[in-house]
Amino acid sequence: MNNPILSFEHITVRYLQQVLFADLTFQVMPGQQWALVGKSGSGKSALLETIAGNFNIMGGNASLPLLEEVVQRHIGADPFLTPRKLMGKVGAKYAFRTLSNTTEFYYQQRFNAHDSEDALTVRRYLATIQSYAEQPFWTYERTIDTLHLAHLQEQQLIKLSNGETKRLLIAAALLKNPLLLLLDNPLTGLDKQTRATFNDILGAITASGITIIMATAPGEIPMSITHVAELDAGHIVRTSTREEYQMQEAATTELPPLDEQELRALLALAPTPAFEVIAQLKDVSISYGGKRVLDQISWEVRQGERWALVGPNGAGKSTLLSLLNGDNPQAYGKNITLFDRKRGSGESIWDIKKKIGFVSPELFQYFPSQNTCQQVIESGFYDTLGLFRKSQAPNAALALRWMRVLALEHFAATPFRKVAASVQRLCLLARAMAKNPPLFIFDEPCQGLDAEQQQHFKHVLDTICQVSNATLIYVSHYQQEIPASVTHVLQLDQGKQVEA
Structure with a gap:
């Protein structure tokens, strides 16, 4: 044998x-x-x-x-x-x-x-x-x-x-x-x-x-x-x-109930400020080591629009997003407008980041793990990768309320490093949403989530889009993961815009 x-x-x-x-x-x-x-x-x-x-x-x-x-x-x-x-x-x-x-x-x-x-x-x-x-x-x-x-x-x-x-x-x-x-x-x-x-x-x-x-x-x-x-x-x-x-018949699991009244109450605590143009790029190109990663991109996102950003691996999606969220220094000198203000006209990176809720595979990869899950979510109010200051009771309470919205409350005191990768990803999503920013940039947010978690998150996100003027840019390689609230598509391939 x-x-x-x-x-x-x-x-x-x-x-x-x-x-x-x-x-x-x-x-x-x-x-x-x-x-x-x-x-x-x-x-x-x-x-x-x-x-x-x-x-x-x-x-x-x-x-x-x-x-x-x-x-x-x-x-x-x-x-x-x-x-x-x-x-x-x-x-x-x-x-x-x-x-x-x-x-x-x-x-x-x-x-x-x-x-x-x-x-x-x-x-x-x-x-x-x-x-x-x-x-x-x-x-x-x-x-x-x-x-x-x-x-x-x-x-x-x-x-x-x-x-x-x-x-x-x-x-x-x-x-x-x-x-x-x-x-x-x-x-x-x-x-x-x-x-x-x-x-x-x-x-x-x-x-x-x-x-x-x-x-x-x-x-x-x-x-x-x-x-x-x-x-x-x-x-x-x-x-x-x-x-x-x-x-075998696929087992069906009842989704966690969404407290829409509580979600509306959380969104009402920080009403979305009014902007005309959330993001605008005019003929923007980015190169690294002689390789052109983005090639003459022109794109406008107006407040309240919900966009899907799609394209194959290496198409330039992450580089494009980095120009919007303040991570890429090459944004200076480019014809980029963010939140009705020309990039490089005196705003700081922190002025940009406080208006954006951001999640990406790279953020998940490099996010520090020494905090509790609740502290990770609270850090979103300060736009830091982890909580490096004394917790503020009002923000800690808000973080816990957002954990309940995403069915995470029983992980509040658990160290981030000790929870499953799916829970870590959901905590980072809660961190992005907790400050109710004008713009959400979600780069493959459903990675590692099971079917029930994905559906619940999409329900939360679609509800936010339904009851608020939030703007959304959403990246996914899976058609079924894209929320129903998405109405616009930008497709990239080899750094160029292509017809979706």
Whole structure:
């Protein structure tokens, strides 16, 4: 009988004084490819981290038999080889370091000319990846071709878009030629075209002999997956083949009720000031290192309009948004008007930021984690990345009221670092909305949220748009995530405006 690749028998797992799993049993046999599904916070990411060896297994039996066999066969050639080195993992967050290897990247680094050069290129970063395979199947050439990275090889890591970074991380994991590949929501941040080819990419990976365990949404289970494990509150409640799982009726969960009266009351506390033009760009171009990222963009957003900003990975969407939210110093000298005022006419970055509620994948990636969830939301009143001053009781109370609107109130005193990624993202959305700004800029705000969380957030946002004069710019690669209140579309491709 074949030995399993992974065997967990009645294990207990702890992390940061929390019990994540109790009496958990899970086994992966050769030839099986597993998807982990379940609501946000059900334990999918935690199970991947446990398999990767990042959480403490306190009881039961845990082994990686096939990986341990490989280690034993090569112990003479490499005494430092461990089962963990035979795994590849792509998580929800990443930790690139600067070229000088002294610090990790920071938010806004990509827009600061000097610091943006303090980063490895794609080529140099991938050259640092070590493979332990005797005859690697995933060579550099095959990997960058499969992940469509050839045109990005000389690009600094910090300048990659969110979707391009995800493809890079998958490439780095493949270059290890692992026996076991762990993927945490790998489709998150990928544009429609790349998602469409992802089945082929996974097919090539599994055909090369790699076993995959991936956390994913129930509606995004690739064809290469053979088995599905459903998680709920730290328990595997059901396992099935992919075919059996897809035949089951989808469970419907009642959405949290939205207290529209409370939402209206919160919005009335800070009425939206009147503007004629929220944002206007006239013939704006942006270049980095000789590469034109935005090419002669002309766009006007008037107060009360709700826009979708769409386009493939690397189209220039994040750069365009950075010109509006005060993060990009190249906004100076460009023909840009924000809130009826010409950019560069004496306003400060903080004058701009206090009028904008902003969320993006980069903000999630680099947001500090030392505060409680309630403090993270309160920091939005001061436009700081975290609460670095004494909490003010009125703002703390408002933060808690917004947490109730988004069904987050029971996380108020919990440290931000201890909650699930989905809860962190919802806290950042509450942080953006709490000050009731004239403009919301939401860049892929539903990343990592389950279907119920997405629907509830969209209900909140559509209600805000219905009862207020808020302006919205919304970015998503998924048509179904775009709120019903959106009525205008700007589409970018290779830095140019194209007809939507």
